[in-house]
Ligand SMILES: Nc1ncnc2c1ncn2[C@@H]1O[C@H](COP(=O)(O)OP(=O)(O)O)[C@@H](O)[C@H]1O
C-alpha cells in the first residue's frame with residue numbers, strides 16, 4: 833500500500849490552530865478586550881457590524897506598541913507577558929499564550945493602528961491570511977485593531 837500521510841501547508845495548519853482560540857466572532861472581541869486591559873487601557877471602544885461577521889473594531893487608550901512589536905505581535909507564541917515556564921505560576925495578565933492575534937490574523941483580514949505612549953509616529957499594519965500586506969508610519973493614534981471582510985468565514989461563523 834502506498835504512503836498516505838502529508839504535511840499540511842502552514843496556511844492550513846495555522847487555520848486549524850486558530851480554531852482552538854477563535855471559535856466565533858465573540859472570541860475575537862474577548863481576546864481584543866483582554867489585550868486592551870493588559871495594555872493598561874482606561875477607555876475601550878468596541879464597534880461591531882453584522883454580529884461581528886463583517887467587522888469588529890476595538891479601540892483602546894493603553895500603552896500601544898512599537899513598530900517592531902506591532903509586526904511581531906501577529907507571530908504565533910509571540911508575547912510580552914511571560915518569558916519562561918516559571919512565569920506561568922505568577923500570572924498577572926489576562927493573556928499569556930501569544931496566540932490570539934496570530935489566530936485572528938489566520939482567519940480574518942486585520943488592520944492594526946498603534947502608537948507607543950509618548951511617540952509622535954505610530955504604525956499601521958494590514959494582514960490577510962497571516963501574511964503582512966503592508967506596514968507604514970501613521971500619525972499618533974490610539975491602538976485600533978479592526979477585523980473585516982473575513983475571508984475564512986467558515987472558521988469564524990457563529
Ligand atoms: N491593544 C494592545 N495594546 C498594546 N499591546 C498589545 C495589544 N494587543 C496585543 N498587544 C501585544 O501583542 C502581544 C500579543 O498579543 P496576543 O496574541 O493577544 O498574545 P498575549 O495577549 O497572550 O500575549 C501581547 O503580548 C502584547 O505585547
Ligand SMILES: [Mg+2]
Pocket residue numbers: 863866867927928932933
Ligand atoms: Mg492576548
